[in-house]
Amino acid sequence: MGRLMSLSLWLYGLLLWLYPADFRREYAPLMKQLFRDQCRTVTGIGGWGRLWLRILPDLAASLWMEQMEHWRRSHMERPRALIWLLPGLIGTGLFFFQRDTLSFYIWIGGIGIVGLALHRLGLIRAPLELKLAGYGGLLMLATLAAMLSLYLPSLGLGIWVLLLIRLRQIGQLKGQQGKLLGLVFLSTGVWGVLRFINVPDESGLLAVFGQVLFVGSWSLQAAMPALAGMLWPGRFGRAMVLPSVFALGATYTFYDPGYFTFEMSSLITFTTVLFPLVLCPAWFLLAREHRAGRRGLLVLWAVMLFSSILMANYARTVMLALPYENMWTNLERLASVVPHFFGLWLALAVYDRAETKPELNAVNAAAPVSSVDEQGEDRLFAH
Amino acid sequence: MDKTPSPEDLLPLTPAVFHILLALADGEKHGYSIMQEVQTVSAGQIKMGPGTLYGSIKRMLESGLITEADERPDPAMDDERRRYYRLTDWGRRVFDAEAARLTRLVTLVQAKRLPGGA
Numbered sequence: 001m002g003r004l005m006s007l008s009l010w011l012y013g014l015l016l017w018l019y020p021a022d023f024r025r026e027y028a029p030l031m032k033q034l035f036r037d038q039c040r041t042v043t044g045i046g047g048w049g050r051l052w053l054r055i056l057p058d059l060a061a062s063l064w065m066e067q068m069e070h071w072r073r074s075h076m077e078r079p080r081a082l083i084w085l086l087p088g089l090i091g092t093g094l095f096f097f098q099r100d101t102l103s104f105y106i107w108i109g110g111i112g113i114v115g116l117a118l119h120r121l122g123l124i125r126a127p128l129e130l131k132l133a134g135y136g137g138l139l140m141l142a143t144l145a146a147m148l149s150l151y152l153p154s155l156g157l158g159i160w161v162l163l164l165i166r167l168r169q170i171g172q173l174k175g176q177q178g179k180l181l182g183l184v185f186l187s188t189g190v191w192g193v194l195r196f197i198n199v200p201d202e203s204g205l206l207a208v209f210g211q212v213l214f215v216g217s218w219s220l221q222a223a224m225p226a227l228a229g230m231l232w233p234g235r236f237g238r239a240m241v242l243p244s245v246f247a248l249g250a251t252y253t254f255y256d257p258g259y260f261t262f263e264m265s266s267l268i269t270f271t272t273v274l275f276p277l278v279l280c281p282a283w284f285l286l287a288r289e290h291r292a293g294r295r296g297l298l299v300l301w302a303v304m305l306f307s308s309i310l311m312a313n314y315a316r317t318v319m320l321a322l323p324y325e326n327m328w329t330n331l332e333r334l335a336s337v338v339p340h341f342f343g344l345w346l347a348l349a350v351y352d353r354a355e356t357k358p359e360l361n362a363v364n365a366a367a368p369v370s371s372v373d374e375q376g377e378d379r380l381f382a383h
Numbered sequence: 384m385d386k387t388p389s390p391e392d393l394l395p396l397t398p399a400v401f402h403i404l405l406a407l408a409d410g411e412k413h414g415y416s417i418m419q420e421v422q423t424v425s426a427g428q429i430k431m432g433p434g435t436l437y438g439s440i441k442r443m444l445e446s447g448l449i450t451e452a453d454e455r456p457d458p459a460m461d462d463e464r465r466r467y468y469r470l471t472d473w474g475r476r477v478f479d480a481e482a483a484r485l486t487r488l489v490t491l492v493q494a495k496r497l498p499g500g501a
Contacts, residue, residue: 027441030414030466031433037415037460038433058432065438 004048005039012055018063020070390473390480393446399439402429404448404470404478411452413465414440440468448474 012035016028035055042051396404399421406412406420418431431439443449452467470478 023441027437031437033463033465034414034418034433034436054430055432058434062432062434062438066434 004045005042008039008048008052009036015059018059019066023066023070390477393477394481394484396477396481397439398429399431399435400443400448401478401481402431403436403439403443404474404481407449407468407470408475408478411467411469413457413467415460415465416457417468443474447471448477 009032013028013032016024016031019028038051038055042048402421402425403417405424406417412420414433414436418436421429421431440449444451448471449468450471452469454464454466456462457465
């Protein structure tokens, strides 16, 4: 056996390690044998060059196909690989969270968009929550484009119309889901009006329009943490969504409309975030007892959230010597958080899995921004 | 009610799969002889490497078009043991269906080329 042949065989054997393990186990010996047979027919240096020029594209094409097929089989139902990404995801999330709220929400949407793209490529079967985050992210991008294009009203309006055309499908959904989404957008409109009244210097229809659009996307994205609680079914999941509600309340309390910043270093913020976590066990017990039921829980959450906003407002006054915001502002903040409750309501409805309530079956099978048919395919953007 | 699969459900076959079935149509063969026959029959136009060949063989085994026969040396080559493959009945039916489809296509082409279309 010549040197070139030995080297070629060694190199080819090395390249075979790029194939998935199960394929390699079964077919690598056969592929090596076939390659060896081909090597025996080669004559001259040019012959070796021609052989490798045939082998390398063949290897690249078949390698890609086998890896894709292996990935689909391994990760379609359970995206185990995503677990390895969790530390990085959490780390980047914390980084963006401490930067500013806007970056954090963009991060959420970005993760969702990537997951949605992987789902569309058939590489993973994204859980419902990831798809929702993806749609929220797309909406967020569109909203940002609209905000940035406030100087180009036609572009902003065009994006809004495009969203409306798509979201019209949501409006056609029957039952609780349609009402839920209608109320979400209605509340964003209410928020926009309150903001227009309360901040007269921020005048101009386009500015308000942009704010309404922005809050619309926030309200949908705000439902994402709540719906993320679906990953943990049952009572523990209910308890998990509660901190997100209060954290969002704190976010709204502290965000600066001009810069959308969130003072992570502030002791007040720290306290406000800890506040719901301290109360979390109480809420957990309440959920377990099911005394208040779903409506009762929502009422209590509303009370707690508004209390959180008031407390944070008072703390700002004391700790940061900022002027106390009037009740009108506090009401405005509450109105801006109202959409979150509908997201929570949806999450609870799905939790309940009320087979005895037909309207909740529609909610169980669907999501705020997508409709999932029996095959689990997203129908909203289907053509 | 489950629908009985028909050979036409798998058509059209990819060139690689069809040529592998064609190579096995007249008897069992191992990988290298399949590759050689494909190259000969296609006049060098189809050159399958080990990756494409065994990737296709894997999928054809999974879909029941072919099956493994046994492992034995090829008397025409050396005494190294080689894995042989053969067509299954299902594979033969699919191959026949694809051959019929291609024949119809060739007939149509020939009809268009004749003067008067006859």
